[in-house]
Amino acid sequence: MREISYADAVVEAIEEEMDKNEEVFVIGEDIGRYGGAYFANPKLWNKFGDERVRDTPISESAIVGFALGAAITGMRPVAEIMFCDIMTVAMDQIVNQVAKMRYMFGGNVKVPLVIRTPIGGFHNSAAQHSQSLESWFAHVPGLKVVMPSSPYAAKGLLKTAIRSNNPVIFFEHIQLYRQKGPVPEEEYYIPFGEANILREGKDLTVVASAVMVHRVMNVANKLEKKGIQIEVIDPQTLCPFDKETILSSVKKTGRLLVVHQACKTCGFGAEIAAIVAEEGFDYLIDSIQRLGAYDIPVPFASNLEDYTIPNEQRIFSAITEFLGK
Amino acid sequence: MDSKKLIELLETMLRIRHFEEEVGDLAARRKILGSVHLYIGEEAVAAGVCANLRQNDFITSTHRGHGHCIAKGGEFRFMMAELFGKTTGYCQGKGGSQHIANFDLGILGANGIVGGGMPIASGAGLSIKMRDTNQVAVCFFGDGCCNNGVFHESLNLASVWNLPVVYVCENNQYALSVPVKQSSLIQDYYLRKDAYGIRGCKVDGNDVIAVYEASKEAVERARKGEGPSLIECKTYRWRGHYEGEFDRHYTYRTKKEIEEWIEKCPIAQFKGYLIENNIITQEKIDQLEKEIQRELLEAVAFAEDSPAPKPEDALAGLFENE
Ligand SMILES: Cc1ncc(C[n+]2csc(CCOP(=O)(O)OP(=O)(O)O)c2C)c(N)n1
Ligand SMILES: [Mg+2]
Numbered sequence: 163m164r165e166i167s168y169a170d171a172v173v174e175a176i177e178e179e180m181d182k183n184e185e186v187f188v189i190g191e192d193i194g195r196y197g198g199a200y201f202a203n204p205k206l207w208n209k210f211g212d213e214r215v216r217d218t219p220i221s222e223s224a225i226v227g228f229a230l231g232a233a234i235t236g237m238r239p240v241a242e243i244m245f246c247d248i249m250t251v252a253m254d255q256i257v258n259q260v261a262k263m264r265y266m267f268g269g270n271v272k273v274p275l276v277i278r279t280p281i282g283g284f285h286n287s288a289a290q291h292s293q294s295l296e297s298w299f300a301h302v303p304g305l306k307v308v309m310p311s312s313p314y315a316a317k318g319l320l321k322t323a324i325r326s327n328n329p330v331i332f333f334e335h336i337q338l339y340r341q342k343g344p345v346p347e348e349e350y351y352i353p354f355g356e357a358n359i360l361r362e363g364k365d366l367t368v369v370a371s372a373v374m375v376h377r378v379m380n381v382a383n384k385l386e387k388k389g390i391q392i393e394v395i396d397p398q399t400l401c402p403f404d405k406e407t408i409l410s411s412v413k414k415t416g417r418l419l420v421v422h423q424a425c426k427t428c429g430f431g432a433e434i435a436a437i438v439a440e441e442g443f444d445y446l447i448d449s450i451q452r453l454g455a456y457d458i459p460v461p462f463a464s465n466l467e468d469y470t471i472p473n474e475q476r477i478f479s480a481i482t483e484f485l486g487k
Numbered sequence: 488m489d490s491k492k493l494i495e496l497l498e499t500m501l502r503i504r505h506f507e508e509e510v511g512d513l514a515a516r517r518k519i520l521g522s523v524h525l526y527i528g529e530e531a532v533a534a535g536v537c538a539n540l541r542q543n544d545f546i547t548s549t550h551r552g553h554g555h556c557i558a559k560g561g562e563f564r565f566m567m568a569e570l571f572g573k574t575t576g577y578c579q580g581k582g583g584s585q586h587i588a589n590f591d592l593g594i595l596g597a598n599g600i601v602g603g604g605m606p607i608a609s610g611a612g613l614s615i616k617m618r619d620t621n622q623v624a625v626c627f628f629g630d631g632c633c634n635n636g637v638f639h640e641s642l643n644l645a646s647v648w649n650l651p652v653v654y655v656c657e658n659n660q661y662a663l664s665v666p667v668k669q670s671s672l673i674q675d676y677y678l679r680k681d682a683y684g685i686r687g688c689k690v691d692g693n694d695v696i697a698v699y700e701a702s703k704e705a706v707e708r709a710r711k712g713e714g715p716s717l718i719e720c721k722t723y724r725w726r727g728h729y730e731g732e733f734d735r736h737y738t739y740r741t742k743k744e745i746e747e748w749i750e751k752c753p754i755a756q757f758k759g760y761l762i763e764n765n766i767i768t769q770e771k772i773d774q775l776e777k778e779i780q781r782e783l784l785e786a787v788a789f790a791e792d793s794p795a796p797k798p799e800d801a802l803a804g805l806f807e808n809e
Contacts, residue, residue: 196664196738204738219634219670220601220662248600251635286521286572288583290599461801462583463572464520469798 163344169201171313171345172278172334175320176240178349180210183238186324187214189229190242190278199244200280200339222251226277230260233275233329240324243279246333247293260329261304272327276320280334281372283423283471289459292467294372294424299331300400300433306330306354307400311375313343315398318352325351335372355402359411363391365485367411369434370421371396374472378421381477390487400430408434409442416447419484423471426454453480488696490766492538496695497761498775499534500754503554505779506563509787510553510570510584514730519570523584526554528693528725531753532657533558535698536625536718539706545593545611545624547604550585551657551724552597555627560592563786573793580796581804593622601662602637604628605654609641612650612715623709625653625702631662633676642717646683651709653702656719657692663728664739677719685715692720693753696760723748 166174180186188206194217197204207215218225222243229239243249249256256277264273283292300307306328310316316334323330360375361382370378375396382392393411397404412418418438420431431452438450455471472480507527513519526533529551537546537558548555556566561577569576570584577589588596595611598604608626615622632638633656645652656676660667667674680687686708690697698720705716725745727736736745761767 191662192664194664196735199663202735217665217669219665220631221634221636223636251600251602286583288521288581288586288599290585290603291522456802458801458805459581461581462521462569462578462586463580463796465798466572466580466796466801469801 163346165342166313166345167340167342168313168316168334169203169339171317172320173201173203173205174345175317176324177206177209179321179324180206180214185236185238186240187216187237188240188242189216189218189225191218191220191225191244193217193242198242200336222248223255226252226255226260229275229277230255230263230273233273234263234271238274238324240276240278243277245291246279246281246295247290249277249279249295256299256305256331257302261302264328265304273329274327275329276323276332277330278320278332278334280336280339281423282336283460284337284373284467286462286464286467287460288462292460294422296333296371296400297424297428297430297433300430304329305401307333308354308398309333309371309400310398311338311372311396313341313345315352315358317345318350319354319398322351322354333372337373352398354399355404356398357404357407358396358398359393359407360396361392361394363393364415365390366392366417366419366481367395367408367415368392368419368421368481369395369397369408371400371430372423374421374423377472377474377477381474381481384478385481388482388487390481390485392481405437405441409438409445412438412442413445416445417484418446419451419453419481421453421472421477424454425457426452427457429454448484451480451484453477488699493761493766496534496538496699497754497757497767497772499538499558500530500695500757501776502779503530503533503557504754505776505783506557506566507553509783511726511730513570513787519584520572521583522729522731523570524551524729525724525726526551528748528753529657529659529722530554531695531698531757532655532692532720532722533627535695536627536653536655536702538699539703540593540623540625543593544622545595545608547595547608547611547624547626548597549604549627549629550597550599550601551629552585552587556587556589556594556597559594561587561589561594563782564789565589567786567790568793571790571793572795573790574796574800575789575793579800602628602632602635605632605637605641609645609650609652612645612652613648615651616648621710623651623653623706625655625706627655627657629662630656630658630660630667630670630676631665634670642679642683642685642715645715646685649712649714651712652715653705653709654715654717655702656717657722658719659722659724661724661728661739666739675719677717680717685717687717687719689719689721692722693751693756695753695757722753723751725749
């Protein structure tokens with residue numbers, strides 16, 4: 163199968179949906195002629211022009227709010243916010259408007275809106291460009307929350323997001339944009355709410371998203387050599403959340419560790435731990451463990467940053483200590 | 488203006504230029520990590536404005552903040568150490584290029600969020616007024632910030648409350664790749680002064696004397712309790728939006744346009760003026776630059792030799808101990 167980058171997979175998904183449906187358009191900062199702050203790929207702008215690839219001023223509330231206004235009146239906008247840290251600037255529109263509209267108005271309106279935003283981190287971007295804020299959005303009823311970890315998932319899930327009549331917060335990851343992976347030429351969609359089992363194992367269930375999936379997979383290979391077999395699961399979407407896959411994995415392994423880039427307190431790991439404690443308590447042969455960033459803003463210096471966000475070494479020792487090996 | 492002041496203006500601009508060139512070089516050699524946004528070409532703005540400020544006056548800065556910091560008295564070695572992520576840096580290596588602050592010098596912080604500093608500078612203005620301290624707060628921000636909600640919220644409230652704040656718009660004509668003409672029908676942002684009923688003007692941001700004079704008036708007014716002003720400095724950034732953007736900036740602006748602005752170099756212009764008017768000689772300037780260069784190399788050595796933080800230092804400092 164051909165291999166393309168995560169960034170190209172994102173562009174391809176949007177392009178295909180724009181080809182199919184005139185209602186789809188993109189709106190955000192530096193996405194036109196410049197081709198995106200990270201992508202350096204003006205393909206969409208070259209093909210669809212200013213009208214459907216709308217560069218905006220630095221006006222995040224307007225980006226989201228305009229997209230919402232357009233979405234409820236017949237368009238299907240794909241908005242982009244340059245960093246997930248900057249979603250905060252548009253928070254009223256996202257939390258009080260986008261998420262509430264359909265329900266609050268008695269189900270009388272469709273909200274076919276995607277907000278794409280990348281998570282940063284791992285490259286000295288410091289406190290305001292390195293956060294992983296997915297759990298904030300998962301906490302707000304009315305938003306679908308998607309977090310792909312591969313080019314294949316990025317394309318298939320984004321196409322589903324654009325097709326959805328519900329608002330979707332689509333978290334990409336700056337560290338993954340250049341990563342290549344197999345993506346079929348044929349069109350496909352990946353449904354929401356289906357976790358992906360990346361690797362089967364009997365000793366421990368490890369749940370991870372985005373970049374942490376790759377770190378955990380590398381650690382899994384090392385553990386294999388020590389005779390430890392971990393099962394690695396990427397939920398892919400946090401809302402809807404596929405708890406069945408995780409519960410049945412824990413039923414098999416008896417142990418759960420959740421690893422995420424976001425800081426530990428109130429991270430999505432807390433939710434997963436709570437679900438398993440509530441619904442899979444009898445399967446557990448040990449306490450549930452979480453590994454997240456320390457509860458501090460991400461510091462600038464390389465060694466401080468590396469210490470703060472779980473690295474492979476920390477994941478490795480968390481697992482070996484957990485298993486007492 | 489007396490010649491001492493004029494030479495100080497030149498020196499500040501030269502300090503910024505040399506620092507930024509060195510940082511660009513260090514970033515290219517990956518000695519400095521993370522994004523760095525250089526101020527080269529815009530030196531007259533920070534130098535001209537800050538020459539009117541006292542040490543206890545406040546500024547807020549932006550992602551493109553090194554120039555503001557130097558002009559407000561920031562020392563090369565502590566800045567450099569911060570860029571190297573060392574414990575001796577202004578923020579102990581926790582902030583980096585986009586987050587330099589020094590409260591003793593009234594530098595209330597560079598900012599990674601466009602517009603983040605606008606209400607903060609305004610709040611500093613409020614505090615000055617409430618504490619009745621005769622200080623002034625200056626808010627530096629880019630053209631890109633003018634279309635974010637915080638611009639309006641800040642200028643409106645500062646004007647109704649008559650706060651001692653000088654808003655300095657550094658209109659370098661692009662917000663990353665987006666040209667001002669694509670963001671605003673009215674491209675003279677200073678005209679918004681009338682919407683708030685405050686004073687304001689437009690100046691050639693490459694003319695340090697013009698910047699100095701305009702901000703002098705605004706700072707004096709603020710100090711006298713006559714309220715905020717909005718000064719727009721038209722200027723241009725020579726480098727990419729960030730180091731490492733490389734040639735991608737040719738996707739949104741032409742080489743010719745950049746070259747035309749390099750012709751209008753604020754430092755070259757000002758040097759010419761000073762020499763022509765016998766305020767300084769070329770030899771004196773050469774000597775000045777040599778000294779700056781020496782101080783810079785010492786700063787780099789200081790940064791290189793300074794200890795890196797211990798990883799566990801990451802955990803310290805979130806709250807003050809209570
Ligand atoms: C609220 C917010 N939106 C977007 C960004 C990403 N970003 C950083 S700098 C920049 C351009 C800023 O342009 P301007 O204010 O004109 O300053 P300049 O870079 O030209 O000095 C953008 C879009 C950000 N940091 N914060
Ligand atoms: Mg600008």
